[in-house]
Amino acid sequence: MSAKPILEKLAVLADAAKYDASCASSGTVKRDSVASKGIGSTEGMGICHSYAPDGRCISLLKILLTNFCIYDCRFCINRASSNVERARFSPQEVVRLTLDFYKRNYIEGLFLSSGIIRSEDYTMEQLVEVARILREExxxxxxxxxxxxxxxxxxxxxxxxxxxxxxxxxxxxPTEAGLLSFAPEKKPETIRKTMASVRVGAEAAKSRLIGKATPPRFAPAGQSTQMIVGADAARDDDILKTATNLYSGYQLRRVYYSAYSPIPDASSDLPPVRPPLMREHRLYQADWLLRFYGFERAEIMEGASGGMLDLAIDPKLAWALMRREAFPVDINRAPRELLLRVPGLGTRAVDRIVAARRLGKLRLGDLAKLTASVKKVLPFIVTLDWRPGKLTDSADLRARFAPPPEQLALAL
Known part of the structure; x- marks a missing residue:
């Protein structure tokens, strides 16, 4: 087959894949310690498509195997009734593209999704075949x-x-009611069963690892999922409730939140415009608080109006303003768990503070070397030479950090 049809397919199927946000590649392990035994790497720098938690750029070939689909999910651009240009790769074509792109240093890996063709099993077989050929052949x-x-x-x-x-x-x-309304062909219990299969496979691999030096070979970077935000009536509280259940029930590595993007010929019960991107951003911030800062969902949603996160300020600051009695926090004495709740202090800054204070009492100047957010931190902390006085209880504290209305309007 000539290169031209493949490139035409690539234009269609790469564009169709842009709606899936769950393509981060953090958390994997090297598959072979001897570089001469294979090609490709999960490490290094390249053309960036996503970022690992340590800041590394990860370049991925992100495509669909096909955008044909037997399902007619009303929020999906590739639904069966959608009037979009269709294309389909063979497994061999995806392999060829992946290897060609890698050898030219365009990518470091592959993110492969697909519409469903013929049946779920047939489509999954095609996806697995791509990975098998790449790995084994x-x-x-x-x-x-x-x-x-x-x-x-x-x-x-x-x-x-x-x-x-x-x-x-x-x-x-985010909710079963939303899925049943907009995608009645997809069953929540079927999705959960598949996610459970991944968890069982990962746990079985870890159990076989006991007493062995070989790393687990079953999806070592774990599993993730994506929720569309703003297509249905789900509130932020509903979304975070679902995310919390998914993290605890299926040991997910990440939940991705993707703001709904209006599609052509959409049904009348779908919103005509996309929700504020700031809403998506606030959900990611709340997700971080759940996973890394020791917050419970109920705490994050304290004071939230109508179950929606505040778009003007981040959720940690919103919580702190509701719990002013917990502040100020003594930087030199507070446990790590409490330092993590100080607005403006991230996990790395907290770890630096805990390490530095073992060597002596910290002053404000010392803190400035450990975090870039000193201005935001000031109302909530005490150091050897700083006390916020009445600043912590100031009535205009929120106004100090919230952007002006015109700036917030641009962000929305």
């Missing part, structure tokens, strides 16, 4: 993220986990 050692197809045979999910670094199954919408 070409010894590709780079990163592979496969989108699992909800309802596919557990045996196929198990195979996918052997070849892929990360697996993801999208829950699509």
């Amino acid at each position: 070409h010894r590709f050692q780079g990163y592979i993220h496969l989108k699992t197809i909800a309802g596919a045979d557990p045996g196929l999910i198990a195979l996918a986990g052997l070849y892929a670094d990360r697996l993801s199954t999208n829950v699509e919408l």
